[in-house]
Amino acid sequence: MIKAAIFDMDGLLVDSEPFWQDAQLLVFKELGVNITRQDTINTTGIRIDQIVKHYHKTQGWEGPSCDDVCEMILDKVIELVGIKKPIMPGVMHALSLCKEAGFRIALASSSPMRLINATLEALDIEDWFEQRYSAEHLKYGKPHPEVYLNAAKGLGVDPRECIAFEDSFAGLLAAKSAQMRTVVVPEHQVADKPQWVISDVKLRTLNELSVQDLTS
Structure with missing residues (x-):
């Protein structure tokens, strides 16, 4: 029962999935990480820190930590959800x-x-x-x-x-x-x-x- x-x-x-996709594409592009929208679709449902750690391991970048990148993506998603509802x-x-x-x-x-x-x-x-x-x-x-x-x-x-x-x-x-x-x-x-x-x-x-x- x-x-x-x-x-x-x-x-x-x-x-919000389009917001997650847009935020990832924007932030990763700034870091020089090459991903496509299809890549973001393929990882739907996966925790964002796992996604970020994967790209840091496979492509890497200089500057912000994985935690910082997660927060950058999250901030953008929260902003879009609050505006669009x-x-x-x-x-x-x-x-x-x-x-x-x-x-x-x-x-x-x-x-x-x-x-x-x-x-x-x-x-x-x-x-x-x-x-x-x-x-x-x-x-x-x-x-x-x-x-x-x-x-x-x-x-x-x-x-x-x-x-x-x-x-x-x-x-x-x-x-x-x-x-x-x-x-x-x-x-x-x-x-x-x-x-x-x-x-x-x-x-x-x-x-x-x-x-x-x-x-x-």
Whole structure:
């Protein structure tokens, strides 16, 4: 029996993936690191410090540390989210269905807590989530399941009694590894890929979510 709903954030609640892409392209270009927009798409759902460390190892740069570069990228994303406030379609519908079903609701994101708090405040949905979890300081980010397991533990709910909402494949793997029921809403550009077959429910937007999707 499902008792809790755990939501990812970037790309699911907020249309921030383009902001992450733009911020990476801008900051890495200034550092002389050669990446493409497709490179940023390929790393969707991966923690930003892991991405930065990868490019520092493979291409390197002089000057700012990896931590400094992460903060530069994060500052740009927070700025754009605060200006644009790009809530994804169906967010309020999905949250309302989960609340009406009596689920406890939490958030589990690869993003730093600073961005989580800023985003929920910008979208005016912070009161919907009784707990928030970030993979920022964990040894491994998604696709490792730790952030989802932490959320379930914090809620006092067995992971097998949780339903996880995701948009990225890395996040989907994390939720499935945590043995949670999964709903995936992939970006339309990659929605037809066969990899999503491992999810329990696949939607085009959260507006399509039904009561049956939550439990059956």
